[in-house]
Amino acid sequence: MIDAALIQQCGDKALKPEIAEMFIERAGSQDPLAVTVRSGTRIVLVPKPTTPDETLALIRDNLGRNTVRVGITQYPAGLGIIEAGQLKPDLIDACENIRLGTALFGKVFRIVTKWYGNPTAKEVLPLVLDDAIIAWKTGYFEGVAVFGAADPGDEKRPKSADADNVDARVSEGPVRNETTSVGGRASGDPNTASIRIDLSGVGSHKE
Template sequence: MLDAALIQQCADPSLKPAIVEQFIERAGSRDPLAITVRSGNRVVLVPKPKTPEEALALIRDNLGRNTVRVGITQYPAGLGIVEAGQLKPDMVEPCENIRMGTTLFAKVFRVVSKWYGNPTAKEVLPQVLDDAVIAWQTGYFEGVAVFRAEDPAQEKIARPATADSEESENRTDLNKDNAAAATVTDTGASDPNKAGMRIDLSGIGSRP
């Protein structure tokens, strides 16, 4: 069992501690230096690192050729990294690994939850968690590459901005119309031949 204080201190706050515990229990490792290397569906046997330096060297040797998972959360080491030199040593540090891993898993959980219609019923949540763990292990859910997918949380933030943008655009158009009307009125005032109708006569003759 992972130390509860470590989860409280390091895990993504959007995930409940119970979910973090289950996530690490089912998809992670108790060893901060655990390195898992896969080539397709085949696990590649590698020497067990004894120090963070050995772990990073092992990651660098396999990155780009194989899928490499690292540390307590079995974080995907190559995510967002173009060159092995971009690897950060704190990737195998327990707290930082939990922070990185749970932040990414929280996004995966939201992607899966959105597919289910963002359910709130307790009976459905275990299935969502099951699928989220499988998605974490495989990198895919319903054909979507979950690690690179757009975070549903960001979509919710973007929508109001879009609405504000549309409202601002409407206000801009309205201001343009008002400005055009004002221009016509000003022009009419200075040129009698172009003056618009000042008095509404359309109602004359229609009254009994």
């Protein structure tokens, strides 16, 4: 199990810690270097990376032709990527992955909650959470590409600098690069864009 204290420390403050924990338990991974590769609905068998360099190389080899999820939150690795320099190695850092993943999932959760009419009854929460996790895994909820959709929470609170950074990663690139379709509509998944991205330089710089 991922340490609850780490989730509370690194998780997005707009998402309740208990929801963040359930999200990671059900949709994430225990391994910060975990990479899941899918081609459509089929899981592509890939070697299990054991080092950050191997993880980045695996992402590089599959990004642009397959769906790639990475790290503790299984964050969509290609989200917002329009050039090689935008894929940051800190995506496989445990704390940073939790920060980014819970911020993005928080938006998905708010989209689903709004669709349900912003219910307050506790018995409705499992239904909202179930649908939010499915939306996280598929990228869709009720026909909406959730990763690029507007955040209902923005109507209620001013944006912080961190929120702007996350929004930029979500909104840039995938909207322009979507080329494949699922059921006759744009897939909404930046990892399936037909443009092959050269990420050969990622991970080569040592600080």
